[in-house]
Amino acid sequence: MLLSLSLVFLFSRSLVIAAAFSLFVGIFVVLAQRKSESKRSSEIQSACPEIIDHLISGLQSGLSLNESLVGLSLRGPVATRPYFEDFREDVYRTGDFMGSLERVKSHLGEPSTDQVIEALLISKTLGGAELINILRLLSNFIREDLTLRREILVKQNWIKNSAHLSAGAPWILLLLLSTQPATAASFSTTSGIAVLISGLIMTCVAYLWMNKLGQLPKPSRVFSGKL
Template identity: 60%
Template sequence: MKRKFGVDKSTLTSLSFVVAGFVIASLFSRSALIATAFALFIAVFIFIAQKRGGSKRRSAIHGACPEMIDILISGVQSGLSLNESLSGLAQRGPEIFKVEFQRFTENLYTHGDFNRALIEVKESMAHPSFDQIVEALLIARELGGAELLTILRLLGKFIREDLSLRREIEVKQNWIKNSAHLSAAAPWILLLLLSTQPSTSQAFSTPTGLLILGAGLGITAIAYFWMNSLSRIPDPNRIFIDVPQWST
């Protein structure tokens, strides 16, 4: 990610949203306290959204694994070696894998250790389904490639079934989660509308009003974290992540 003056782009974007929220709330309420609370609410929302970015990357890797397996099967069936099939993913593989397999090809040419180069890709991707593919390839290469196609087909079928089940669960959960998010945001939207009245701004400028704003912000933050935690589908454990797999 590009950086400017030592600050990455996502941080600048987040800060701009928080500042914009503060300015808009100030224009509506004419109260610095209400505007600050509203800006903090936006900051909490952005923080949670950014944490979900890692989850989106994991979902993208999971979704691309079946396509990767199909390309490997096609390459092996056409007479390519496993090395050539994997290197070919840098050009015609899923977009999320291209950079890593370009690095795999470069590492393979540099030190010539297939296992080491593949494990380096595995550690970079850090996903259970990708782990399964890598371990299947390493086992098939160690024992001989006679069963490679059978192993890849079975693994591809398993990953597709798991992916289909997860997507079905996510679709059913999304409308519930979106409704819960809207319910959590509704009091703040109502506060912003009511704060156009001077009496509301004055009420929340008192110590009691400040306490209510702080408690409301804390409860909203806890509710958001709780909702996202409950709705997250747990990933299976990664396999063979602490065992060195390359030769010395």
């Protein structure tokens, strides 16, 4: 924010316009951080089919379920390795396999990973004669769901692109016009400041609304253990 304040002030010589731009940048930095959290969620969900493939491969090669899960800390998807490293250390420290699985499920915190781990918990409790078949069926279901969601997201990308363009275009125009002393002087008045504040609020509301329209609803965590 301070960097944007300094750069815009040097460009426009208007402290008011520079302050408005710094607020604009600050708000969108916060929104970008929220987007990074959404990216983390997407990476974990996308890794689920690969996790299942690793588990099936391990079980078919004669490894126990415990060994197959521990192996995910070394050979599993990069996005989920830290979680299974914690699982490995937790199992070795406590010896409580079921409790460690519940904890890694909580840490991953995604509907698709909940489904995988619940299948493992049930097989551990009731017997795992059909575990590989169940995992294959679950893998197909998750893959179909991910494919469908990706297709919808691709078609809705134009909404997000429109939001970015609509939010940034007026401020880029203002930045160009602010090189004129008359423009800078106009926005330094009380009415000019009011226009900037109103524009900032409306830009943020419109941007959030457009992104909301282009966002798919997140599936609920049926197996989260929370009512």
